Amino acid sequence: xxxxxxxxxxxxxxxVDWRTGIADAVRTWSAxxxxxxxxxxxGDVADRWRARYQPSMQPIRDGSRGFTTLDVLHRESLVDLxxxxxxxxxxxxVDALNAAWHALPPWPDSVAGLTAIRELMPxxxxxxxxxxxLLDMARNAGLPWDTILGAQVVRAYKPxxxxxxxxxxxxxxxxxxxxxxxxxxxDLAAAQACGLRTAFVRRPLEHGPGGxxxxxxxxxxxxxxxxxxxxxxxxxxxxxxxxS
Amino acid sequence: xxxxxxxxxxxxxxxVDWRTGIADAVRTWSAxxxxxxxxxxxGDVADRWRARYQPSMQPIRDGSRGFTTLDVLHRESLVDLxxxxxxxxxxxxVDALNAAWHALPPWPDSVAGLTAIRELMPxxxxxxxxxxxLLDMARNAGLPWDTILGAQVVRAYKPxxxxxxxxxxxxxxxxxxxxxxxxxxxDLAAAQACGLRTAFVRRPLEHGPGGxxxxxxxxxxxxxxxxxxxxxxxxxxxxxxxxS
Numbered sequence: 001x002x003x004x005x006x007x008x009x010x011x012x013x014x015x016v017d018w019r020t021g022i023a024d025a026v027r028t029w030s031a032x033x034x035x036x037x038x039x040x041x042x043g044d045v046a047d048r049w050r051a052r053y054q055p056s057m058q059p060i061r062d063g064s065r066g067f068t069t070l071d072v073l074h075r076e077s078l079v080d081l082x083x084x085x086x087x088x089x090x091x092x093x094v095d096a097l098n099a100a101w102h103a104l105p106p107w108p109d110s111v112a113g114l115t116a117i118r119e120l121m122p123x124x125x126x127x128x129x130x131x132x133x134l135l136d137m138a139r140n141a142g143l144p145w146d147t148i149l150g151a152q153v154v155r156a157y158k159p160x161x162x163x164x165x166x167x168x169x170x171x172x173x174x175x176x177x178x179x180x181x182x183x184x185x186x187d188l189a190a191a192q193a194c195g196l197r198t199a200f201v202r203r204p205l206e207h208g209p210g211g212x213x214x215x216x217x218x219x220x221x222x223x224x225x226x227x228x229x230x231x232x233x234x235x236x237x238x239x240x241x242x243x244s
Numbered sequence: 245x246x247x248x249x250x251x252x253x254x255x256x257x258x259x260v261d262w263r264t265g266i267a268d269a270v271r272t273w274s275a276x277x278x279x280x281x282x283x284x285x286x287g288d289v290a291d292r293w294r295a296r297y298q299p300s301m302q303p304i305r306d307g308s309r310g311f312t313t314l315d316v317l318h319r320e321s322l323v324d325l326x327x328x329x330x331x332x333x334x335x336x337x338v339d340a341l342n343a344a345w346h347a348l349p350p351w352p353d354s355v356a357g358l359t360a361i362r363e364l365m366p367x368x369x370x371x372x373x374x375x376x377x378l379l380d381m382a383r384n385a386g387l388p389w390d391t392i393l394g395a396q397v398v399r400a401y402k403p404x405x406x407x408x409x410x411x412x413x414x415x416x417x418x419x420x421x422x423x424x425x426x427x428x429x430x431d432l433a434a435a436q437a438c439g440l441r442t443a444f445v446r447r448p449l450e451h452g453p454g455g456x457x458x459x460x461x462x463x464x465x466x467x468x469x470x471x472x473x474x475x476x477x478x479x480x481x482x483x484x485x486x487x488s
Contacts, residue, residue, distance in 0.1 A: 071416070122379055132416040135366055135391055147379055148391035152414065170396065172315070172376040 008126035010182035013206040016104035022046035025100030034087045052077035057157045067155045069130035102136035111142050113227020122146040159190030185217045197221045246481050252370035254426035257450040260348035266290035269344030278331045296321035301401045311399045313374035346380035357471020366390040403434030429461045441465045
């Protein structure tokens with residue numbers, strides 16, 4: 001029995017397929033902005049962009065840089081990567097590719113799964129993405145969030161304790177009434193250390209066919225193969241709709 | 245032509261009928277907790293509770309008190325009012341009545357109007373209500389918000405400039421790309437002074453039959469009789485869906 005009142009979701013990799021979305025955007029973009037670069041592997045470009053993601057937030061987590069949105073960090077990483085790839089692009093072209101993070105495709109089960117879970121309790125992203133990114137993504141992909149939460153709202157990046165604890169506080173819930181849902185063990189470990197309940201979602205294709213698939217390595221409350229299964233598990237274990 | 249990318253809504257009085265909701269809750273509650281008090285007029289109790297609303301936020305607006313949620317302020321006002329009414333109630337009973345703000349009924353046009361406007365652009369409350377209050381209300385009333393914004397998220401109560409400007413910043417929008425929708429001239433005047441566009445919604449019954457109905461007194465971009473009409477006006481004037 002998991003007595004939780006809200007389900008909070010990691011987004012990149014858990015709800016949306018960032019690698020496919022970014023690789024597709026790189027393919028379309030490079031045909032226009034780097035037409036001679038047939039050597040580019042869009043999946044590899046996506047991986048190298050994403051590899052800059054965790055390091056880009058570190059100065060903000062450790063307090064050496066003020067809070068800066070993920071859109072800005074993504075763009076800084078992209079400028080750096082384009083330099084490394086020896087691709088010249090003007091500001092407008094860089095902005096256009098950076099916007100790809102606002103329009104990532106959901107995994108096939110995400111909309112149906114979130115819709116089912118939303119029948120039981122509110123659903124919200126607890127993502128490092130900024131509000132406008134997550135809002136655009138939700139409208140593009142049809143993600144039925146009750147509200148959008150995350151790093152920008154609480155001004156703290158995951159996996160700092162503040163990111164989870166301030167989110168629970170904003171919802172007037174004890175941490176143990178919050179379920180953190182993610183495909184990443186480190187995110188769940190940090191949430192669990194703050195007292196949240198945890199659900200691991202298997203996403204073997206997050207890093208592409210043949211990419212790394214660590215699987216669950218912690219003592220998570222629930223392990224599921226997708227969000228539709230999570231909805232079924234929560235319904236079966238009697239998770240309650242929040243009633244005032 | 246109004247070129248806006250998001251519609252932000254005042255909630256109490258504009259989207260929900262607080263007076264009817266609170267009066268109904270007072271009627272039900274007093275039958276249990278003050279059964280001998282047939283002298284109580286539920287509408288009058290609602291008005292007296294609501295009369296403490298603006299003063300309760302003033303110390304926070306002027307910086308003499310740290311940010312405190314509206315649930316807490318509502319409760320403090322209620323304790324004060326019950327003392328004035330000479331009604332004894334234990335904490336649990338006070339909490340139960342205070343929760344009525346989480347379950348206020350929408351005006352008859354609100355759900356249809358918001359649903360239509362949401363086809364054009366994201367819709368969100370910009371309310372002094374706290375997140376859990378607005379989230380519960382949305383689920384109780386079926387309000388189809390894209391996300392929940394407001395005083396608690398930006399830690400500033402309307403009508404301070406920060407409440408509007410930080411909300412626009414959170415959405416990565418210039419203030420003039422935001423439409424503030426309210427039944428209250430003071431809210432719209434403050435939003436307009438910050439550069440937001442404004443829509444006045446007539447709510448002649450906000451203060452009950454025979455209650456005050458000031459009507460629009462400022463130079464608002466749009467004046468409508470309800471949210472369904474606002475949806476039609478925005479569709480006609482070419483307001484755009486936000487696209488990334």
